[in-house]
Amino acid sequence: MSNNEIAILDFGSQYTHLIARRIREIGVISHIYPNDTKAEKLTNAVGIILSGGPKSVTSSEKLEYDTNIFKQNKPILGLCYGHQLIAQHFGSEISSGKIREYGIASLKISDSPIFNNIKKQTTVWMSHGDNVEKLPKNFKQIGTTGNNSITAMSLSEKNIYSFQFHPEVNHSIDGKTMLENFVLNICNAEKNWNTNDMLLQIQENIRKEAKNKKIFLLISGGVDSTICFTLLEKTLGKDKVYGFHIDHGFMRLNESEQVKEALTNIGLDDLHIYNASKEYFESLKKVYEPEEKRKIIGNLFLDITDKIMKKLNFNEKDWLLGQGTIYPDTIESGGTKNSDKIKTHHNRVDRIQKMIQKGLIIEPIKELYKDEVRKIGLKLNLPKNLINRQPFPGPGLAIRCLCSEGNNKKPITISEGTKLPIKSVGVQGDERSYKHPLVLTNTKINWQKLHKISPKITNKYKNINRVLITIYGNEEQIKNSTLKKSYLTKERISLLRQLDNKINKIVNNNKNCSHIWQMPIVLIPFGYNHKESIVIRPVESEEAMTVNFAKLPKNVIKQIQAEIEIIDKVDFVFFDITNKPPGTIEWE
Numbered sequence: 001m002s003n004n005e006i007a008i009l010d011f012g013s014q015y016t017h018l019i020a021r022r023i024r025e026i027g028v029i030s031h032i033y034p035n036d037t038k039a040e041k042l043t044n045a046v047g048i049i050l051s052g053g054p055k056s057v058t059s060s061e062k063l064e065y066d067t068n069i070f071k072q073n074k075p076i077l078g079l080c081y082g083h084q085l086i087a088q089h090f091g092s093e094i095s096s097g098k099i100r101e102y103g104i105a106s107l108k109i110s111d112s113p114i115f116n117n118i119k120k121q122t123t124v125w126m127s128h129g130d131n132v133e134k135l136p137k138n139f140k141q142i143g144t145t146g147n148n149s150i151t152a153m154s155l156s157e158k159n160i161y162s163f164q165f166h167p168e169v170n171h172s173i174d175g176k177t178m179l180e181n182f183v184l185n186i187c188n189a190e191k192n193w194n195t196n197d198m199l200l201q202i203q204e205n206i207r208k209e210a211k212n213k214k215i216f217l218l219i220s221g222g223v224d225s226t227i228c229f230t231l232l233e234k235t236l237g238k239d240k241v242y243g244f245h246i247d248h249g250f251m252r253l254n255e256s257e258q259v260k261e262a263l264t265n266i267g268l269d270d271l272h273i274y275n276a277s278k279e280y281f282e283s284l285k286k287v288y289e290p291e292e293k294r295k296i297i298g299n300l301f302l303d304i305t306d307k308i309m310k311k312l313n314f315n316e317k318d319w320l321l322g323q324g325t326i327y328p329d330t331i332e333s334g335g336t337k338n339s340d341k342i343k344t345h346h347n348r349v350d351r352i353q354k355m356i357q358k359g360l361i362i363e364p365i366k367e368l369y370k371d372e373v374r375k376i377g378l379k380l381n382l383p384k385n386l387i388n389r390q391p392f393p394g395p396g397l398a399i400r401c402l403c404s405e406g407n408n409k410k411p412i413t414i415s416e417g418t419k420l421p422i423k424s425v426g427v428q429g430d431e432r433s434y435k436h437p438l439v440l441t442n443t444k445i446n447w448q449k450l451h452k453i454s455p456k457i458t459n460k461y462k463n464i465n466r467v468l469i470t471i472y473g474n475e476e477q478i479k480n481s482t483l484k485k486s487y488l489t490k491e492r493i494s495l496l497r498q499l500d501n502k503i504n505k506i507v508n509n510n511k512n513c514s515h516i517w518q519m520p521i522v523l524i525p526f527g528y529n530h531k532e533s534i535v536i537r538p539v540e541s542e543e544a545m546t547v548n549f550a551k552l553p554k555n556v557i558k559q560i561q562a563e564i565e566i567i568d569k570v571d572f573v574f575f576d577i578t579n580k581p582p583g584t585i586e587w588e
Contacts, residue, residue: 004190006030006183007045009037011053011063011081014127014427017327018545019049019079019168021369022176024198026183027191039068047075047187050082052166054431056130057084058094070160075186077114078162083132086162087153090136102127102428102582103455104171105145112142112154114161114181124151124165124172125546127428127581132164159186169546171579198372199379202364206235209320209362216314217322218305219245219271221259222392224365225324227377229268231364232322234380241322242314243270246304248297249277250396250493253501262386276304280398284488288403290425290434290588293488297395302351316360323352325363326373369543390518391544398488399588401496402524406485413479416457417441419464421483422524424587426465426580428458433582437466437535439574441475447551450577454549458582466578468535472561473572477528481571486525492532495569496523499534502567506559507538507552516550517541522587527571536560537576539585547580 006023010016010032023030033042035053042048048069055063069076070089078086084094107124109115124145132150135141143152143163151164161182167175183189215232219225232241243263247256256273263271283300287293305321355361365373370391377387393399402422409421417440426433438457443450454467470478486492500521507513522535538550552560552575564573576583 003044003046004029004192005045006047006049006187006189007037007042008032008049008051009035009065009069009082011035011051011085012055013052013080015166015168015545016051017367018369018543019051019179021372021543022168022179023183024193025176026180027193028183028189029193036064036066039066039072042069042074043072045074046189047077047183049182050076050078050085050162052080052082052127055081056094056096057081057088058096058130070158073158075159075182076161077182078160079166079168080127080164081130083153083162083164084130086160087132087136087139087150090139090155092136092139093133094130095133096130102459103579104451105151105165107143107145107151107165109152110140110142112140112152112161113156113186114154114178115142116177116181116185118174118177122172122174124163124167124175125169126165129428161186170542171546171548196379198368199376202231202376203235206232206362206364209359210236210240213318213320214239214314215241215322215362216305216309216319217241217243218301218324219243219259219263220324220392220394221245221255221263222324222394223370223377223387223389224326224373224391226263226268226386227373227380227382228322228324228364229263230266230380230382231376232362233268238270241270243268243272244305244308245271245273246301247273247275247277248280248300248396248398249275249490250280250398250401252392252397253497255392266382266386274304274308276300279304281488281490284398286487288405288487290399290402293398293403293588294395297398299351301394320362321355321360322362322364325366326368326370327366329366369545371542390516393586397493397496397500399586400500400520400522401488401492402522402587403487404483404485404525406483406525409483411439411479411481414438414461417443417467418478420468420524420526422526424466425584426578426582427584428465428582433465435463435465437468437574437576437578438464439468439470439478441470441478443469445469445471445554445557451548454577454579455582458578466576466583468574468576468578471536471557471573471575472564472570473533474528478572481526481528482531484525484527484531486531492523495532496521496534499523499564499567499570502563503536503560506556506563510553510556512553513538513556515540517547518585519550520586530569530571532570533572533574534570535574535576535587537585537587539580541580541585544585545580547585549577549579 541547
């Protein structure tokens with residue numbers, strides 16, 4: 001342990017590594033430790049942060065921690081679960097479920113060293129269901145979002161601070177300043193970290209892990225696997241890396257060919273393509289549940305990989321399997337000790353986890369976020385058009401083509417709109433959700449109002465995790481539409497591929513849409529005549545851990561409406577106005 005580091009105790013938050021990453025941005029080393037790490041192992045840390053997490057401090061399953069951390073006279077900052085843990089430790093009461101907040105909130109603050117250089121009112125990001133009922137003895141309330149909530153508190157004589165919100169996410173406007181105040185001014189840490197260190201550390205780790213072995217690298221052609229391919233070749237040499245791309249039949253229009261061409265153009269010409277569409281459609285033909293779908297896709301990746309490696313006489317003694325996994329993939333798959341599984345990424349199925357434990361997998365960028373991966377790409381002199389490509393999931397369009405057992409389920413009307421009979425995956429309070437979307441009715445597009453309406457609805461209704469508006473189709477027909485029996489078929493994927501290509505062309509050709517970080521197009525088996533509809537999901541983000549939905553210019557929406565009219569194969573086009581949390585970027 002460095003004697004100038006910030007120690008983070010991990011209670012399972014989706015954002016634990018984001019805390020570490022924010023502290024790195026400040027220029028200070030930080031390390032993550034299990035929640036039950038003994039205090040004596042943290043003696044060299046200049047400060048301690050207690051992360052959030054999916055558990056409740058009121059539950060019988062609450063997590064262990066060493067109470068001696070509060071006796072070391074080190075500055076401590078508790079976030080979300082950590083806020084509640086501090087309150088409970090010092091004798092306060094915690095209530096469960098009375099006030100639920102997911103998304104943006106307005107915070108009023110009082111004078112405090114941790115709020116230096118911050119205005120009296122600021123915007124913060126919430127994701128919680130438990131609340132601190134009253135102040136512990138000798139603590140002072142230093143922030144509130146209303147609702148009689150104790151949103152921030154301090155015991156200044158001991159340098160103990162805690163927030164119910166997440167300062168580590170970009171949507172907490174002054175969050176970085178709060179963390180800087182804690183790290184540099186309260187903990188008095190010295191700056192000792194920069195981006196150059198990150199690249200050198202990754203290359204050193206590659207050499208240590210690879211030793212004398214070669215790498216069989218799975219490549220999707222996206223940003224992560226491309227940069228991973230480059231890193232491995234530059235670190236180990238061209239003869240040590242075998243690039244392998246599986247075309248599972250769920251790629252975007254002409255994507256596999258474009259991947260091959262793009263990589264060849266930058267000198268990554270040792271790429272081999274295998275067409276596996278027949279195997280995938282056969283394996284997924286009767287599957288509708290998203291988690292099962294992801295696991296089948298991930299396991300089939302391995303089956304095909306095993307088959308090809310055996311055919312080429314590649315053995316475990318001489319080869320490692322390489323993946324371009326990044327940190328959001330691991331955390332949504334329940335990648336730390338106490339984190340909740342949001343969805344299993346194809347590169348985190350059980351077989352992969354067992355191979356990781358055996359030391360058979362190498363993942364050079366697994367601790368990084370998307371924007372950090374892009375910075376590495378720039379340092380490796382990769383072209384910007386490759387580095388700045390929109391992210392595309394490994395399972396491809398398969399997880400953007402929703403399936404259903406059908407049963408002709410109809411929507412349910414409530415005061416705010418119509419609840420659709422289909423479900424999607426989300427994340428609320430660091431836990432997985434699988435809930436319904438709500439379509440607002442009679443809604444004119446006023447982006448500012450929609451930004452406020454969406455979190456109010458998802459906070460109010462426990463069985464809703466997304467909010468949509470209708471931008472194409474007869475709203476009156478929504479309540480009379482049904483959910484039909486549908487699975488993954490070549491016809492449905494072909495329709496989605498066509499729609500995805502047309503809509504993305506419209507958006508990408510408009511200079512006013514450069515703010516869009518990613519834009520999934522989702523096919524849902526719901527409708528009136530055609531029995532199919534789509535959801536457009538444009539988002540703004542930096543690292544995928546939190547997102548805001550992205551607005552589209554009105555002329556772009558009109559072009560999309562005109563294109564849908566020409567294609568004439570869907571009944572409704574919905575626009576997803578949900579942030580993350582509570583809605584993940586992908587619907588599955």
